[in-house]
Amino acid sequence: MAAWNQNIWRHLFTDKYAIEKAVTATTTATNVPTPFLIIPKREPVEECTTPIPTSNNQDVKPIFPNAPHRETLPAPATTPPSATSCDPSDNENGLYEEFNRVSQLFRTAFAEQQQQQQLRASQQMDSSNDLVLDPNSGAIVPVPPPQEYGGHWNGNDAVGYEGSSSSGGNMTLAKRNRLKELVRVKDLSLKDQRHYREVVRRTRLIYDSLRVLATAEEERRMMLTDWRKARGDLRASTLMKTCGLWLNRDKRIVGAIPGVFVGDVFLYRMELCVVGLHGQTQAGIDYLPASMSSNGEPIATSVIVSGGYEDDMDDGDVIIYSGHGGQDKHSRQVFHQKLEGGNLALERSMHYGIEVRVIRGLRYDGTATAASKVYVYDGLYRIMDCWFDVGKSGFGVYKYKLFRVDGQAKMGSAVLKEACMLRKDPLCFKPVCCLSLDISHRRENVAIRLFNDIDKSNEPLCYEYLPKTNFPPMVFHQTGNAMGCECVDGCVEGCFCAMKNGGEFPYNQSGILLRGKPIIFECGPFCRCPPHCRNRVTQKGLKSRLEVFRSRETGWGVRSLDLIQAGAFICEYTGVILTRQQAQILTMNGDALIYPNRFTDRWAEWGDISLINSNYVRPSFPSIPPLDFALDVSRLRNVACYMSHSTSPNVLVQFVLYDHNNLMFPHLMLFAMESIPPMRELSLDYGVTDDWTGKLAICN
Known part of the structure; x- marks a missing residue:
């Protein structure tokens, strides 16, 4: 029985349907109520389904030398009614016993993989300042750099290649949908860094100008009609998206976004989408869905840490990040989290050694701005560990341990806290x-x-x-x-x-x-x-x-x-x-x-x-x-x-x-x-x- 379990759980994160199969089979054999049921869910269809022309990318072929083999599993069995119960008081002893058993199997199945991952990370960090943990990662597509440098900004520039850059490039026009390739931009020349910083600066300038003008229009309208909160940030982002002015939409950038500095502050969440720092308007995990990924694996690129989950722990350089899902409208954990979507993408990023961008959402009480919450880009983190645990509310939660990459500028959130102390x-x-x-x-x-x-x-x-x-x-x-x-x-x-x-x-x-x-x-x-x-x-x-x-x-x-x-x-x-x-x-x-x-x-x-x-x-x-x-x-x-x-x-x-x-x-x-x-x-x-x-x- 133990050997059978170990063989099943070896594929725990290689295929998300394996979890459901293992839990259902174990429940049938032991008559212990299972804590949750993984129901396969379709990946979200993003924004625009217009076919993307491939004539310009004929020489670019996605390769995934490290991608694990994915077995085809049968459809999951039906779970008894007790398995879907969300009340932690139901079968409490059996519930916690099963959670502990699942967590132990999880850790055992991936102990060797995590040790190898941490070893590679330490060797890479000691030997080089390069942010690439696995240079041959199959989750990132090598894209050749453009041939010519445009030298000007036309509102549609975007970044999308991995490798050295000595002369920059006139980037491809931004698409209104987001393509499958995952790319990393590195080794930019000083000229390129200034160019992309200017691109981001002008994009944010247009966004803020539109937002302020839209807010003034809403204020005039509110004087004539009933009061309602002005949302100039939404109108500004919609207009820019319609005109193709959102940045970095033609590629999914892994790691740092060119032109965005550690410590940059954004007053509105939609602005993160406009500059391509975080592509989700509501979800805290931005990722490339499996249905859009060339290797069939979801990959996370950024997370927002705002303390919205009770099991989160934030120590600055080390973060215990709770997975997505299972909350009601009052941010209370009332369901078990599932290993799908962003949760699975974070684990896959850990497997491939792909760093994620961390944006912190902080409450800000300042005299110079009306914003009650701001978003601060705090740099790149690596996911070094992940596990399944019982949360404070008694429901299943996936947790991820993130370590900040060394050699980066000081965290913007730390600067905000120091400035707050100096004001006092x-x-x-x-x-x-x-x-x-x-x-x-x-x-x-x-x-x-x-x-x-x-x-x-x-x-x-x-x-x-x-x-x-x-x-x-x-x-x-x-x-x-x-x-x-x-x-x-x-x-x-x-x-x-x-x-x-x-x-x-x-x-x-x-x-x-x-x-x-x-x-x-x-x-x-x-x-x-x-x-x-x-x-x-x-x-x-x-x-x-x-x-x-x-x-x-x-x-x-x-x-x-x-x-x-x-x-x-x-x-x-x-x-x-x-x-x-x-x-x-x-x-x-x-x-x-x-x-x-x-x-x-x-x-x-x-x-x-x-x-x-x-x-x-x-x-x-x-x-x-x-x-x-x-x-x-x-x-x-x-x-x-x-x-x-x-x-x-x-x-x-x-x-x-x-x-x-x-x-x-x-x-x-x-x-x-x-x-x-x-x-x-x-x-x-x-x-x-x-x-x-x-x-x-x-x-x-």
Whole structure:
């Protein structure tokens, strides 16, 4: 009997129907009620069943040298009524006895395989930094790299090859369905890494722009009809999918997604699908179904760890991950989990030595974003063990032990926790390196910390903090038409200030910038609306808790202790206004000047939906004359002066007027171009270099 059992359970995960056969046969022989019944279920048909042309891939033949032989088993026998009972009190002693027996058989059958798997993993990790556990894994299809590098982004780029890359490639147009091949991208050149990062950045920029515009439309609709929650994230993802702008849809990428960095934060789950990080809109396990796999094996590619299962354990680098299924709508385990779908795919990934991406869903209570839950990409993990156990609720649960791959960047979830601790206690981390708790000396709404753990420099303390730009008196004397709105309870559609902005408000109800414009008119001293008016965003001052820090790469830099939502106002770039003649004199003396007309037009990228709407026209109203002044930051400055330069910035400059109407002297307001995680450096595109020094017009 023991030998017969061992032979049956040897195929426990080689074929999922073998479990059902073994449990049913053992139950008949011993008259012990079985704890669960595996009912074969069809794999999900994904999104689009349009046949995929294969003319371009004639030379690519999937090979599976390591794929185990799958025996054809007869249909499962009928289970007695007691076997499908979900009440843990029924036959309690027999239930737990059978669960323990099944678990022991599971461990015995795969003990040798797991030892070999762990041995290969340790040898691979010791000998190389390559993330491939099994280079000849039959679950991954070798795809030849493209021949030419496109050098531009057309909204449909996707990644899909395994092997070295020295010149990159113009990727295949993204399909609206997902193909069978599993591929891994590795050994990208620096040029390729920058290219794919820019692809992801622009894709997220389009997504956020669409989401914000859709939310504003829903807000206007809710004012006319009954209230309902705006779901701009769903509308944005649907539009992008219709236009073929979802990334990485032509191949199933195993491992890291090119252009997505460890620590990247996503405010909405649909955004994970848009960039190809996790393809399931609801399920926590993303996998290639067996019906779509060339070797007939489901393979998992990513998981979301959000604490939704009571048997989960998360220690950061080590995760005990519970399988999918068996829960009711209140997230209570009420059924036994089955070895199918994502659960089987995780075991197959362990068998083939394929790493999975881990995204953590975390509750976030921040002042700079309305999101109550965020998703953080924490890197690659390997599945080193899996077993079947009785969960806390008394029902069968499949568990998987995941280990984080060494040599990766710090986990984004750990960074979020550290930033949360710093918000509560600014001296909890390296207190000796905190040179000041507030360099603004309470001139801002929130404190700005100064931190240096690199050297002994304390340069920012040598300047006087300037919270608002210092305009010359003549700017306020030339106010022009000093008129304002007559709104008493807050600006409404069609008011005077809305007309000044082209007939629409520049912000939504949450204060998020809808689209960039040449200039924005906010309500000012001549308006009757109250301070909480939706059209008074930038003049309310700083909200995010910023930190000036010392960096080895950029000198002084700026980062936030808060998560900054895409389109949110950050701060003003302040200084003393100088005319052209005054600026020329100070430049000869070598003083630090910032020229507003040299900032690139990054504002035009925020809200640009030309890839969605062919009739989209870049905003040109209200127009402003060429700016012919400079900001002197040699003696008076604020936190914005320490932002570093980047050709792919995460912060844009938007010109705003509110305290005067002189178009030649606007305020320089800074907004987030993307969702910026805590402790990530803020960067601007300062544009052309200084004529005299040959350096960027940046004070540090």
